[in-house]
Amino acid sequence: MSRTHRSDRLFVVLNYVFLCLTFLIVLYPLVYIISASVSDPVYVNQGTMWLFPRGLTFEGYQRVFQNPEIWTGYRNTILYTVGGTCINLLFTIPGAYALSRKDLRGRGPMMGLIVFTMFFGGGLIPTFLLVSGLGMLNTVWALLIPNAVSVYNLIICRTFFQTNIPHELQESAEIDGCSNTGLFIKIVLPLSAPIIAVMALYYGVTHWNSYFNAIIYLKDRSLYPLQLILREILVQNQMNDTMLMTGDDMEAMAKQARIADMIKYAVMIVSSLPVIAVYPFMQRYFMKGVLIGSVKG
Structure with a gap:
């Protein structure tokens, strides 16, 4: 013993x-x-x-924040993250709930078409032409509308609704005269706080770290997100360090390399600190969402 x-x-x-x-x-x-x-x-x-x-x-932080475009990038990124996440939730949560209902006609073919887009897409050029044809080029909407729904997140939400919202609850609500809209707003949404928090975290982190779409669709620097501005700062310092210095100016080259190193680490902290600060408050919901998608998906 x-x-x-x-x-x-x-x-x-x-x-x-x-x-x-x-x-x-x-x-x-x-x-x-x-x-x-x-x-x-x-x-x-x-x-x-x-x-x-x-x-x-703290010279690295001083040099980073001396750039007025940093504050503009912060403002834009917060706007894109908050607005984009709201749009994502507005389309993902109702769509996933509808696809989880057994009484939805054509649910199987619709889900098949949606999943098909996970493996086959139009590509960058057709997407660019579509965004341009819709008049969204060089606007805020070019970063928000094309990625309004993630199929992976849609599947996770649908799985949550299928496994956590009993069908008997829907039937009892219908017996009491509750409409589908009332059922969704008054019953389903209050019971879906964990998955909504998970989706907000998923979409929020994606919007915060995104810069590729801004490179493709934006020309106006006043619309640049923070990540794109920080990327330009890093690239600019690397180019200054490797191309603009001559062999006769070793002291200036060493000073430029020193400044570039300080800015490099400061940029990492500036870009990731907000997400690091928010994540501990969302961790339990995050873990539950991962469990739903991996075990029951």
């Missing part, structure tokens, strides 16, 4: 050790980037700064 208890305790200890090591492995890159963003690049490049900051400096 005592041997069994001893083996159980050993198993628990090993589990904690493994989890602690995994936590440190996952946490270290984040701590390193934060420390590198406020450290002198000389210590970072030499490898002497491996955990805590050395040669504390």
Whole structure:
């Protein structure tokens, strides 16, 4: 009996050790980037700064935020993230609920057509021509409408409704004289808070990190999202470092490389900090959504 208890305790200890090591492995890159963003690049490049900051400096952040386009990018990205997520939820949640209803005629063929688009798409050029033909080129709508629904997220929502909203609940609501719209708004939506939070997180992170569509569809710099502006800052510093310096100006080249290194780590923190701050509050919903999609999808 005592041997069994001893083996159980050993198993628990090993589990904690493994989890602690995994936590440190996952946490270290984040701590390193934060420390590198406020450290002198000389210590970072030499490898002497491996955990805590050395040669504390905030010059990288100062140079990033001195650029007025950063604040414009923040404003645009918040607009795209909030507005785009609302549009995504407005189309995804009702569509998934409708496809989860057994009494929807043609549900199978419609779902087949939707899933077909996951594997076969028109491509970049036809999509660009469509966006241009609809008059959305170089507008906010070019970043919001073409990606209004994700088929993967639609399937997750449909699975949630099928497995968590009993059909008997729908029947009892119909007996009480509740319409389909009333059923969806008054009963289904209040019971769907977890999946709505998951979808908001999925779509929100996608909008926050997106920059490719902005490269394709936007020409006006006042509409650029934050990620595109930060990308330009990094590319510009790399070009200045490698192309605009001459062999006779080694001191200026070294200074430019030092500034580029500081900006590089500062940009990583500036672009990811809002998502990192929001994620802990959404984590439990996020895990539930992953479980729904993987186990019951």
